[in-house]
Every structure is written in structure tokens, then in C-alpha cells.
Amino acid sequence: MFQVGTTNEEARREWIKNTLAKIPAGSKLLDAGAGECQYKPFCSxxxxxxxxxxxxxxxxxxxxxxxxxxxxxLDIVSDILAIPLPDNSVDAIMCTEVFEHIPDPVGAIREFKRLLRxxxxxxxxxxFNSITHFAPYHFSTGFNRFFYEKHLPDNDFEITExxxxxxxxxxxxxxxxxxxxVGKQYANTKISLLDKVILHSTLWVLQRLSKKDKGSSELLSYGIHVFARKK
Structure with missing residues (x-):
């Protein structure tokens, strides 16, 4: 079976796990927009x-x-732009797959600046690009690297990764x-045998091209993983 197009969540989860391990033991970490707290096990x-x-x-x-x-x-229920914690009160903030659900993601970065020591x-x-999900709480279709390279330094963050x-x-x-x-939900149509053959062939082509990829992530990727420090 082709693996192309199946690695999004697994790769993100592994990066989060490895990056959290770089934060010194005993640090106070805020999981902003934590949802069901799926990454709490990596924060022991x-x-x-x-x-x-x-x-x-x-x-x-x-x-x-x-x-x-x-x-x-959840420990705290609040607007992400007004988290009821004192200034400079946490050592680390994690915010994963949340920005597309915030009307003002730059405002969230400013709030993170306030909270971090x-x-x-x-x-x-x-x-980087997302279809509609968690509606009606879906306000942006995605963020490329230039969003972070603009707004993090503007708010006194140094990007390390x-x-x-x-x-x-x-x-x-x-x-x-x-x-x-999607065909079943929005076209009320089952995929035919011919459709399956065409889709299978398309995946074969995409996997072949993916193995030869030389930087197409600048056009599109699942998402950007960012590790930064407050100056």
C-alpha cells in the first residue's frame, strides 16, 4: 500500500514529543487551546x-x-487572548493546531509574549492549508513560514526551528x-471501480514524485512546526 498522504498526524505528533523533551524538567508549561489535552502524556x-x-x-x-x-x-477555561495568568508567569507555551480557529492569531502571539518569562x-x-473543520470555529485556511517570520520577531521571539x-x-x-x-457526503455518490483505479494510479504518481521531492514544501505542506524563545 502507498504511504503517501498518510504521515501528517504521525509526523506532527513525533515532532511535538521530541520538542517537548528539549524543555527543561520542572518548567511550567501552558497548553494553549489544549482541547482534549492529547499531548499531556509528553509533558510528564x-x-x-x-x-x-x-x-x-x-x-x-x-x-x-x-x-x-x-x-x-481543562485547568483554565478562557479566551486565548485573555488567559487569567500573571505576566511572565510560565516557562513554556505549546499551541498546536489552534491558530486556524482563532479570529486573531497575532493577538494570541501577543498574549503568549505577555505570559512567557x-x-x-x-x-x-x-x-499550511486546511479544509473547513470544527465549524463554526474555523477562521483561517492556514499559515506559511512567512507568517511566523513576520509576527514572531515583531513580538520579541527568536525562531530557533x-x-x-x-x-x-x-x-x-x-x-x-x-x-x-467527500464524494459520499457532498455528491451522494459511491466511488466506482474505475474511480478507484484512477485514484490508486494518482497516489502511485504522487508517491513516486514525493520520493524525488526537492523542496516543494515551499509551495505547500501539511503545516509548519515552530520552536521559538522569547528574548
Whole structure:
């Protein structure tokens, strides 16, 4: 079976795990927009605090929805632009796959600046390109590297790592794999045998090109992984 278009979540999860391990033990970490706190197990060496606005419940009739969503594990329920913690009170902030759900992501960066102590760590991931999900709380389709390279330094952050996840070919393959479910939901049509052959052939082409990729992530990737420090 082709692996092209299947590595998004796994690669992101591994990067988050490895990056969290770089934060010194005992540091106070805020998981901003934590949702179901899926990355808390990687924070056993840290003092973990979770925050979210806790309004998404997993249901809706627009775009992709989770079906269910558990907001009961949160330590803080608040707007991400006004987190009730003192200035310079945390050593690290993690914000993963959240920026597309914030009407003002630059405002969130300013809030992270307020909360972090000098030298504090900021771990960010967000889609480069995303289809509608978690509606109605979906406000941006994605963020490329230039968003971070503009707004993080403008808010006194030094970027120490900026890594694309996947490539153009991987992203296209991810959407090709989604054709079956989207066709059923939005065209009320089952994929025929001929359709399956064509889609299979498309994935074969994309996997071949992905293996030869030389920088197509500058056009498109699953998302950008960013590690930064407050000056």
C-alpha cells in the first residue's frame, strides 16, 4: 500500500514529543487551546497547565466534525487572548493546531509574549492549508513560514526551528485519499471501480514524485512546526 498522504498526524505528533523533551524538567508549561489535552502524556517532566475556550462540542453540520469532544480535562477555561495568568508567569507555551480557529492569531502571539518569562519557550504548529473543520470555529485556511517570520520577531521571539511537515505531493495525496468520503457526503455518490483505479494510479504518481521531492514544501505542506524563545 502507498504511504503517501498518510504521515501528517504521525509526523506532527513525533515532532511535538521530541520538542517537548528539549524543555527543561520542572518548567511550567501552558497548553494553549489544549482541547482534549492529547499531548499531556509528553509533558510528564513539566508542570502542565491546560487552557481552552471550551465551546466546541464536536457537533455541527458544516465541514469536518469530530462527533464528540471532551472539555472536562481543562485547568483554565478562557479566551486565548485573555488567559487569567500573571505576566511572565510560565516557562513554556505549546499551541498546536489552534491558530486556524482563532479570529486573531497575532493577538494570541501577543498574549503568549505577555505570559512567557524572558527566555521562555514557544512551541507552535498550525496547518499550511486546511479544509473547513470544527465549524463554526474555523477562521483561517492556514499559515506559511512567512507568517511566523513576520509576527514572531515583531513580538520579541527568536525562531530557533522552523520545519515544514510534508510536501506538496503529500498534501495533494492526503486530499486524494479524502475523495471517497467527500464524494459520499457532498455528491451522494459511491466511488466506482474505475474511480478507484484512477485514484490508486494518482497516489502511485504522487508517491513516486514525493520520493524525488526537492523542496516543494515551499509551495505547500501539511503545516509548519515552530520552536521559538522569547528574548
Amino acid at each position: 517532566h513539566l508542570e502542565y497547565i491546560s487552557q481552552d475556550f471550551a465551546q466546541y462540542d464536536g457537533t455541527g453540520n458544516v465541514g469536518l466534525q469530530m462527533g464528540t469532544w471532551d472539555n472536562t480535562k 524572558p527566555g521562555g519557550y514557544l512551541l507552535l504548529t498550525a496547518p 522552523l520545519t515544514p511537515n510534508g510536501s506538496y505531493f503529500e498534501c495533494v495525496a492526503q486530499e486524494v485519499r479524502r475523495v471517497k468520503s
